[in-house]
Amino acid sequence: MTAPISDRVTDPSLRADGERKMEWARQHMPILAVLREQFVDNRPFEGERIGMAMHVEAKTAILAEVLAAGGAEVAITGCNPLSTHDDVSVALDAVGGVTSYAERGIDDETYYEAIEAVIDHDPTITVDDGGDLVFAIHEEYPDLIDTIVGGCEETTTGVHRLRAMAADGALEYPMFAVNDTPMKRLFDNVHGTGESSLASIAMTTNLSWAGKTVVVAGFGYCGKGVARKASGQNADVIVTEVDPRRALEAHMEGYDVRPMAAAAGEGDVFITTTGNRDVIVEQHFERMADGVLLANAGHFDVEIDLDALAALAVDSYEAREGVQAYEMPDGRRLNVLAEGRLVNLASPISLGHPVEVMDQSFGVQAVCARELVENGDDYEAGVHAVPDDLDREVAEIKLRAEGIETDELTPQQREYVDSWQHGT
Numbered sequence: 001m002t003a004p005i006s007d008r009v010t011d012p013s014l015r016a017d018g019e020r021k022m023e024w025a026r027q028h029m030p031i032l033a034v035l036r037e038q039f040v041d042n043r044p045f046e047g048e049r050i051g052m053a054m055h056v057e058a059k060t061a062i063l064a065e066v067l068a069a070g071g072a073e074v075a076i077t078g079c080n081p082l083s084t085h086d087d088v089s090v091a092l093d094a095v096g097g098v099t100s101y102a103e104r105g106i107d108d109e110t111y112y113e114a115i116e117a118v119i120d121h122d123p124t125i126t127v128d129d130g131g132d133l134v135f136a137i138h139e140e141y142p143d144l145i146d147t148i149v150g151g152c153e154e155t156t157t158g159v160h161r162l163r164a165m166a167a168d169g170a171l172e173y174p175m176f177a178v179n180d181t182p183m184k185r186l187f188d189n190v191h192g193t194g195e196s197s198l199a200s201i202a203m204t205t206n207l208s209w210a211g212k213t214v215v216v217a218g219f220g221y222c223g224k225g226v227a228r229k230a231s232g233q234n235a236d237v238i239v240t241e242v243d244p245r246r247a248l249e250a251h252m253e254g255y256d257v258r259p260m261a262a263a264a265g266e267g268d269v270f271i272t273t274t275g276n277r278d279v280i281v282e283q284h285f286e287r288m289a290d291g292v293l294l295a296n297a298g299h300f301d302v303e304i305d306l307d308a309l310a311a312l313a314v315d316s317y318e319a320r321e322g323v324q325a326y327e328m329p330d331g332r333r334l335n336v337l338a339e340g341r342l343v344n345l346a347s348p349i350s351l352g353h354p355v356e357v358m359d360q361s362f363g364v365q366a367v368c369a370r371e372l373v374e375n376g377d378d379y380e381a382g383v384h385a386v387p388d389d390l391d392r393e394v395a396e397i398k399l400r401a402e403g404i405e406t407d408e409l410t411p412q413q414r415e416y417v418d419s420w421q422h423g424t
């Protein structure tokens with residue numbers, strides 16, 4: 001069995017660095033602060049074991065800590081071999097009630113061993129980002145399913161995987177589609193991915209957005225955020241899509257919409273946000289200009305065909321930290337960031353989404369976990385929408401923290417919007 005991270009990474013200064021990062025995140029997560037107080041008072045997770053596979057960096061660490069403060073025994077590992085911050089993992093492992101198995105830069109075998117180490121804790125609740133934990137439990141440890149109350153899934157790709165499992169009758173416990181609820185998707189996918197992907201690319205390359213042509217593949221929630229923020233940084237944006245409505249939406253927002261084959265020759269920077277595979281492939285590499293940047297913000301590293309790129313290249317070398325250049329036979333250099341993995345999380349300098357955004361997403365995770373222990377029996381096996389009152393609860397805590405007041409429906413207005421009898 002894989003040793004806990006603290007046995008592998010022994011440098012004590014790592015823990016201090018990780019604790020500092022966590023303290024900074026904690027200070028900017030007012031939703032989790034309110035939920036922590038509730039959980040400390042009520043101990044909703046007493047006796048529960050929560051297994052987590054998520055990007056292990058400072059914000060996630062605060063979620064794990066808050067669940068532990070509510071009485072849970074938490075075991076956590078990464079959901080991507082490059083997104084873990086080792087210092088945070090070590091600091092988190094030192095938090096009472098939490099064991100962290102996450103480590104950066106591990107190979108696939110060690111990555112799955114760490115997931116198994118989490119499963120060895122016999123979780124009663126699972127919290128996933130991408131579905132690897134749920135999938136491993138169903139494939140390898142089905143005996144555990146009887147004692148699992150349910151789980152929560154953080155991202156679009158994970159929710160797609162869960163829906164595919166449910167459609168095949170293979171999903172055997174209830175899962176909340178945290179990704180799909182407004183307090184997550186409208187902020188995390190749009191603003192979080194937009195801001196942090198652009199920030200990571202700029203910091204990794206030290207290059208400007210202004211005057212560049214940025215090709216955004218996919219105009220879903222993430223793509224909209226990336227396109228909007230790139231446009232806001234004075235770049236020209238081209239969108240590629242396969243869905244006619246999303247393509248039309250991009251057109252009406254004022255972006256050029258083209259097939260990738262046409263965009264390939266025009267872009268300076270390419271950012272994939274589709275959750276799909278083979279979005280940028282050999283025929284596109286052949287048309288690209290010298291010096292282009294290729295980055296992926298979708299969950300898995302399958303959007304840019306790196307095998308095809310490597311096969312085309314006569315040389316490949318690290319151009320800067322986090323940037324791998326592939327030299328074509330005609331001398332053009334195509335630069336891939338973060339090995340084609342989530343650029344906002346897997347680049348050496350990446351910090352992931354802004355703290356405030358993750359406070360919202362993880363606030364939803366925390367109230368969903370609470371819902372599972374309080375009312376888990378009400379949910380059948382399958383994928384469930386986050387109950388609207390839970391999403392509103394998180395929004396209201398955030399508004400209070402920001403000092404923002406809103407109007408409230410009067411009884412007459414409530415009756416009016418709920419009725420069907422009122423006409424002209």
Ligand code: NAI
Pocket residue numbers: 155156157158188189192193217218219220221222223240241242243246273274275276278279297298299300342343344345
């Ligand atoms: P979405 O489903 O809203 O959008 C995906 C879009 O890509 C759709 O409009 C779809 O029509 C389009 N698409 C699919 N195949 C395409 C192709 N071959 N060419 C062009 N467009 C194509 O999904 P969302 O929420 O935007 O998520 C996208 C991906 O980003 C997922 O893998 C998700 O898990 C991931 N994600 C990443 C985050 C990050 O921190 N980098 C944060 C949140 C989600």
